[in-house]
Amino acid sequence: MSNVPAELKYTKSHEWVAVDGETATVGITDHAQDLLGDMVFIELPDVGTSFEKGDDCAVVESVKAASDVYSPLSGEVVEVNEALADNPEAVNNEPYASWLFKIKMSDTSQLNDMLDADAYSGVAADDSH
């Protein structure tokens, strides 16, 4: 059973978002890291890059496969978690502490389209078998 914190928002493509004012912190879920297995490389976007909601903006590469991370929201990257370059396994060990990047949202109304913890738990359960 994967961990799905109640205070976060989620996408169907297994990203999580923590909101603080206009800034959204983005990572991948416990379910996603469990599906992918041990992380070996993480490729993060450049600070200052703008993305539209749904754009591929990062890559998490595990022993099993490389997987795109999609921006859950539109906006500009204001910070990336550079510590992950030397410690990609942190995403396996602490998926909700090991954020990938922070975005300054250009349209906070997009948050209304995101999944809450209950809805995401359903998505994760559906693709576990």
Next chain:
Amino acid sequence: MGKQTPLYDKHVVMGAKMVDFGGWDMPLRYGSQIEEHHQVRKDAGMFDVSHMSVVDFTGTDTRQFLRKVFANNVDRLTTSGKALYTCMLKPDGTILDDLIVYFMDENWFRVVFNASTHDKDLAWVKEHAKPFNMEIIEPPNMAMIAVQGPNARAKVGAVFDEPIRSEIAGLAPFTAAHFGDLFISRTGYTGEDGFEIILPASQVNDVWRSLYGEGVKPIGLGARDSLRLEAGMNLYGSDMDETTSPLESGLGWTVAWEPEGRDFIGRAALEKIRNEGTTHKLVGLILEGKGVLRNHQKVIVKGQDGGEITSGGFSPTLGKSIAFARVTKDISGTCKVEVRGQQMVATVVKLPFVRNGKSVQ
């Protein structure tokens, strides 16, 4: 739902992520695949390999038959328990399977075939055995565990009583001993010391539990693949198959050309390939940048299409991505590999990447 080994319930209880492998439900990993890999390199791990096929060839013509169907020469086997690695070829020189054959006595050779090739292998040997005075028997209800790592032999010794304990402690590499239904060989697929144990299914859960009690951790197919890749060992279906010969698969050393009169299946075609020269060979690659080499990525040699990766992955021991690639023979020094739309530089190296726990690169 696939076929299940006698250890299936153990894997599930131990939290394994199960995957389909050649029609079998097998453990991919129990926790971290990279930790499982290091466990085998540094201590000892155990693999359920009960999906592999154990086949006994018995009768007075057995040696003559195996001289015919295997590209390596079973005449190299003259002492009881001695093992030989070989390919079984089709008449066109391509590879039906790779296997280990053990000499038990003059009228009994034991073969361990791959799991995914079981049906075609059995059909093949049965068809070709017709003119020979011999029998092909699959001992029923058998299981198989591989225990690998620098501490594997000591830990296996600890779970068996005398005289088995002393006898297996003295087993030379690539030899086996049997004690009734229990068969133990000093072989493996990781580049580490260790044993492979064939035993009745009714006993395998107890042995697995005892090994676990000695600190031998269960290891899934994920780490099995990265261990064998580091060790420079081919995987049937990825690195060679029915479209490739041993000569372009890094397996030329397993073909016994002498004596010239031994007319094994595939010999004539293989001689022709040898005389005309192969265009491709299997090499080792180490990726210089960040990324992971994956099966079927394109390799560029001197600016030209040079072949493809046959097995790629991340090497926990090297901390880099490594691969086998079948490439044009003019390769030397470095090449480029198309990794997710980018051309990345890879260094061409001699195999293996790792031996006895240490990088040899």
